[in-house]
Amino acid sequence: MADYQIITETDIAALRRLVGDGYVSRGESHRELHAHDESFHETHRPDVVVWPHSTADVQAVVRLAAERRWPVTPWGAGSSLEGNPIPVSGGIVLDMQEMNRILDIRETDFQVDVQAGVIYKELNQRLQRQGLFFPPDPGASATVGGMIANNASGIRTVKYGPTKDYVQRLTVVLADGRVIPIGNRARKSSSGYDLCRLFTGSEGTLGIVTEATLRLVGLPEKVMAVRAAFPAVENASQTVFEVMSSGLTPSAMEFLDGAVMGVLNRDRGLDLEEKPTLLMEFHGFSEQGLQAELELVEDICRANGCVVLDRGIGPDERHRLWEMRHLTVESIKRVHPALHLLIMDVAVPLSRYSDMVTFIEEETRGFTAYVFGHAGDGNIHVVVMDDHHAPDRWCRVQDLNRRIVLQALEYEGTCTGEHGIGIGKREFMRREHGPGLDLMRDLKSLLDPQGILNPGKIFPPAAEE
Numbered sequence: 001m002a003d004y005q006i007i008t009e010t011d012i013a014a015l016r017r018l019v020g021d022g023y024v025s026r027g028e029s030h031r032e033l034h035a036h037d038e039s040f041h042e043t044h045r046p047d048v049v050v051w052p053h054s055t056a057d058v059q060a061v062v063r064l065a066a067e068r069r070w071p072v073t074p075w076g077a078g079s080s081l082e083g084n085p086i087p088v089s090g091g092i093v094l095d096m097q098e099m100n101r102i103l104d105i106r107e108t109d110f111q112v113d114v115q116a117g118v119i120y121k122e123l124n125q126r127l128q129r130q131g132l133f134f135p136p137d138p139g140a141s142a143t144v145g146g147m148i149a150n151n152a153s154g155i156r157t158v159k160y161g162p163t164k165d166y167v168q169r170l171t172v173v174l175a176d177g178r179v180i181p182i183g184n185r186a187r188k189s190s191s192g193y194d195l196c197r198l199f200t201g202s203e204g205t206l207g208i209v210t211e212a213t214l215r216l217v218g219l220p221e222k223v224m225a226v227r228a229a230f231p232a233v234e235n236a237s238q239t240v241f242e243v244m245s246s247g248l249t250p251s252a253m254e255f256l257d258g259a260v261m262g263v264l265n266r267d268r269g270l271d272l273e274e275k276p277t278l279l280m281e282f283h284g285f286s287e288q289g290l291q292a293e294l295e296l297v298e299d300i301c302r303a304n305g306c307v308v309l310d311r312g313i314g315p316d317e318r319h320r321l322w323e324m325r326h327l328t329v330e331s332i333k334r335v336h337p338a339l340h341l342l343i344m345d346v347a348v349p350l351s352r353y354s355d356m357v358t359f360i361e362e363e364t365r366g367f368t369a370y371v372f373g374h375a376g377d378g379n380i381h382v383v384v385m386d387d388h389h390a391p392d393r394w395c396r397v398q399d400l401n402r403r404i405v406l407q408a409l410e411y412e413g414t415c416t417g418e419h420g421i422g423i424g425k426r427e428f429m430r431r432e433h434g435p436g437l438d439l440m441r442d443l444k445s446l447l448d449p450q451g452i453l454n455p456g457k458i459f460p461p462a463a464e465e
């Protein structure tokens with residue numbers, strides 16, 4: 001690990017001069033708030049939290065950090081699930097929440113310019129007036145910068161794609177303090193290396209995103225929502241495959257196992273069938289068009305033995321369905337208040353989805369486990385609830401996580417569909433990327449030779465490879 005310098009009181013005074021007195025804190029509560037994300041990973045406090053207001057503020061802080069060799073970890077909303085923003089080497093946490101301005105909505109270009117600290121849900125509320133939206137939807141109250149850094153995705157990715165498909169331009173502060181504008185406003189370009197995609201998914205290890213131009217999409221005219229319950233996981237998986245290959249383009253295709261449905265019933269006072277369930281959404285131009293799609297969806301579901309099919313067209317139906325899905329993790333937590341959670345995240349090719357879910361169901365026997373995910377993308381989550389403070393029990397949970405990831409890699413999938421590597425998935429990087437990992441290390445050394453940006457993430461410690 002790089003040799004970092006200590007931040008002294010004189011340094012704190014220098015930081016205050018750069019960004020303003022009230023925007024630098026060494027207080028216990030601020031440091032504690034920035035010591036953990038939403039995961040179980042060990043907490044680490046930063047030495048100081050800084051809230052910049054502009055690209056110039058970020059540049060000034062990073063320049064000083066580069067000069068003094070202090071670690072700098074950017075921070076969005078801290079909603080990550082793999083320890084991605086935990087400042088494992090201390091130093092500065094650069095909290096982007098004050099950089100939360102929507103700078104320009106360019107309706108006719110289908111683009112919006114934002115500062116990195118904008119919360120995507122607030123952005124979408126604002127864009128509604130223009131009939132536009134930014135589709136990646138991770139559910140939690142994430143910032144645009146955090147979504148770009150983790151290449152986040154969500155329930156609508158099956159139709160609209162992940163965050164990386166929406167990054168048109170970026171302003172990035174590099175580890176030496178240079179400010180680099182990247183990208184352009186054209187809808188297509190084959191001009192040189194695709195630097196927007198290099199920084200997307202880099203988890204704050206290559207540069208700090210201060211502003212972004214995002215692509216937007218028109219809000220759909222009509223929306224149809226379908227809930228279908230099946231006797232077994234295989235029937236639901238086969239339905240996913242047939243819907244996806246039928247020419248239909250669902251805008252969401254979510255799988256929830258029977259245990260998740262049970263939790264939703266208990267926590268939310270519902271009365272739903274506690275069986276493997278698919279939640280689907282379709283976007284269209286007219287009700288007639290959606291009705292025709294609905295008939296095809298119904299045929300496929302019934303041919304696969306669906307036992308319940310609940311459907312409706314319109315915003316209320318849609319809201320009912322997605323509220324249930326978005327609150328799944330909260331409901332699981334509430335039903336097991338004394339236990340801690342580990343959310344696993346893998347993705348496999350669609351042809352392996354059924355095998356992967358079956359493998360998970362077998363491996364999770366004897367655990368308090370819930371399986372759900374973005375089935376249309378081959379993305380599966382397993383939430384296991386257990387006692388984090390009982391080392392042997394928690395080791396068992398981590399072993400389970402390992403087995404599930406290794407199986408996903410065996411199926412030529414990935415160790416993370418959307419949560420990123422952070423600390424939790426570093427150990428799988430070599431296995432997934434082989435010599436590609438060395439190239440990633442070379443890029444990191446080129447852009448951040450002192451290793452000051454979000455140290456300890458993505459790359460496994462050499463001794464553990």
Ligand SMILES: Cc1cc2nc3c(=O)[nH]c(=O)nc-3n(C[C@H](O)[C@H](O)[C@H](O)COP(=O)(O)OP(=O)(O)OC[C@H]3O[C@@H](n4cnc5c(N)ncnc54)[C@H](O)[C@@H]3O)c2cc1C
Nearest residue numbers: 076077078079080142143145146147149152153204209418
């Ligand atoms: C209940 C729950 C459900 C979730 N569901 C999903 C889901 O469906 N799909 C999904 O993709 N994720 C999901 N997540 C994970 C998380 O919400 C996303 O990864 C989100 O994008 C993180 O954004 P954030 O603003 O909280 O970033 P943070 O967690 O603060 O940071 C994420 C990473 O980005 C870096 N970073 C932050 N801002 C910047 C910046 N401006 N420049 C450079 N680097 C930066 C940080 O250093 C860190 O490495 C879920 C989380 C929770 C708690």
